[in-house]
Amino acid sequence: MSRERPKRGTLPPAQENIEKLQKVVEEGNYYGAQQMYKSISARYVSAQRYSESLDILQSGACIQLKHGQITCGAELAVLFVETLVKGKIPYDSETLDRVRKIYKMFPQIPLPQHLPDDDEMQQISEALGAAKIRVEGCSSFLKAAMKWSVEFGAHRSGSPELHVMLAEYIYSESPEVDMARVSYHFVRGNSPKKFASVLVNFMEKCYPGEDDLAIARAILMYLSLGNLRDANYLMDEIKKQVESKQLDFPQSDLIQFIIYLLQTLQRDAVPLFNMLRASYKTSIEREPVFNELLDEIAWKFYQVRRKNPMQGVFGDIFKMMGGE
Template identity: 70%
Template sequence: MSKILETSPNMISEDTSQMLGSGDMDYSEQISNFCTQGKYKEAMKLFQESEQKGNIEKLEKVINEGNCYAAQQMYKSISARYVSAERYSEALDILHSGACLQLTHGQVTCGAELASMYVETSMKGKIPYDEKTLDLVKKIYQAFPRVPLPQHLWDVDDVQQLSEDIGTAKARVEGCSSFLKAAIRWSAEYGVDSNGSPELHIMLAEYIYSESPEADIGKVTYHFTRGNDPKKFASTLVNFLGKCYPGEDDLAIARAVLRYLCQGNLRDANLLVEEVKTQIESTEIEFPKSELMQFITYLLQTMERDALPLFNMLRVNYKSSIDREPAFHEMLDDIAEKFFGVQRRNPMGMFGDIFKLMGSAE
C-alpha cells in the first residue's frame, strides 16, 4: 500500500484498478480522484474499505459453495492479519460476517469460534460496549440455530437419533454460552454495568432454557436475575412449573426471589412473584403452597422495613424449609449483609479468627 502512495496519480489509478478488479470500478474511480486531488489519506482509507468488502464477498462465496472449513481458516487468517496491524475495525467486520454466515449455514462449531474471536478482538482493541455493539452481538446470537427437542424424551422411538440430537443440542448451547459469557465479560469491562449487560444475561438465560436437553434452572435463574426483564423471567418460570417434578416448583420460585435479593433488587423480587401469580391464572398450574413459600412471603414483607430481628427469627423458624437447598443459607447471609449491614461469618469459625490475629501480629 505504501507503494501506491509513492506513485503518480495516474499510476495509482492503474494499480488500484488491477487490485480491485473490474467489479469495483466505483472504488477505483473514487480513489483515483482522491489521489489526483492530493488527498492520499482519504485514498488509502477507501482502498482499505474496498479490500475489506472484497474479502467479505469472496469468503461468503466460499461458504455458499459448501467449503465451510476452508472459509473458516481464511476468516481466522485474514482477521489475525488485521489484528496484528491493529486494524481492529476490519478484523471485527470479517469475524462478525463469518460468525453469522457459518451459523446461518448450520456450522455451529465454526460460527461459535468466530463469535468468540469477535468478542476477544473487541476486548483486545478496547472497543467500548454500547447500544451499537449490543446490536452486533444480538445479530450473532440470533443466528445461532434453535431446534427444540421433544418435550418428553422417553416417548421418542429412535433412540440413536435422539442421542445424536441431544449431543448436537449440547454443542449448540455450549457454543452460544461461551460466546455470550465472553460478551458479558466484555460488557462488564468496557460498558456501564459492573455485572455485565442485562440484555446479554437475558439472552443467555433464554437460550440455555429453550435449547438445553435438560435446562439447568439454577443457571437460568442466575442470569435472569442479572437481567432487566422480570416479566420474561416469570413466563419462563411458569413454563417450568408446568413440567417440573413435584417439589421443584417452590424451590424454583424461592431461588429466584433470593437471587434478586442478593442483588439488592427488592422491586423485581416482588414483581416476579406477582407476575407468576398473574400468569398462572390462565393455566391449570397452581401456585405452590408450602412452608418455603410462606417463608418467601414473610421475607419479602420483612425486607420492606428495617427489621433485622424479624429476619433472623424467620431464618430460625423456617430452617427446615431453608435446609432443602444448602445454597439458600449462603444467599440469606448475602441478603443480611446487603440490606442490614450484617458482616459475613468467617467460614473457618474460631480458627479463622485466630489465623487472622496471627496475620495482623506479623
C-alpha cells in the same frame, strides 16, 4: 486498461473478502472458509483496521451458523469479541446490536419427544449431543461478550441484556435444564417479566417439589443482590401468569417463608428476619445454598456480618455457575 491491483502487502476493503468467503461457505467448504476467516481477519487486526476485521468476523460467524456449522460459527463469534477487546471498542447500543445479531443466528431446535424404538433412540442421542454443542458454543460467546462489556463500559456484573440472552438460550436449548444457572443470569438481567414467563413454563413441566424451589431460588438470588424491587415484581408477575393460565400456584412452607421475607425486608426488622429464618429452618435447608443467600441478604439489607466460617463457599459455586 486493466484495473490497478493493490500493492503487495496492502489490504483490500473488507467487503471484497466478505463476498469471497461467503461463496466458499456456500460451496460447502466450511473448514476451508473457517481457516480463511481466521487468517484474513487477523491481517486486518495486525494493520489495526479493527472495524473491518469485525465486519469479516461478524459475517463469518453468522453465515457459518446459518449453515448449521455451530462450532465454526461459535469460534468466529468469540474471535469477534476478542477483536472488540483488542480494538478497545466501547460498550454501546450499536455494538450490543452486533452481538445480538450473531446471537440470533444460533439455532433454536426443539428436542424430539416420545421416540420409542432403537432407530429413534439414536436420533434422540444425536439431538442431545447437538443441543449440548449449541449451548456450549453460545455460552462461550456470550460469556466472552459479558467480560468485554464489563471492561468497556457496562455494569460491573456485565451487560444485563447479555445476561438475559444467555439465560433464555440455556433454558430453551439445554438437554437438562439447570434452573440455578438460568436464574443466575436472569437476576443480573433487566427483564423480570421474561424471567417470570420462564419460571411459569418450568412449573408446567417440572417434577413435584421443584416448582417452589425454583421460585424461592429466584427471589433469594434477587434479594442477595439487594434488588427488592425486582424480587417483588417477579413474585407478582408469576402469580398473575399462573392465574391467567389457570395453573395452581405452589403452596408450601418454603413459599410462605418467601412471602413473609419479602414483607419483612421492607422495614428495619432484624429480629423478625432472624425469627423467620429459625421458624422455617427445615424448609430453607431443602437447598443448601439458601442459607448462604440469606447470609448475603442479611448483610445487604441489615449490615449483619456473616458468622459462618465457611462463608463464601456457595458464593464461589454461583460464580462458577455464571462462568466468572
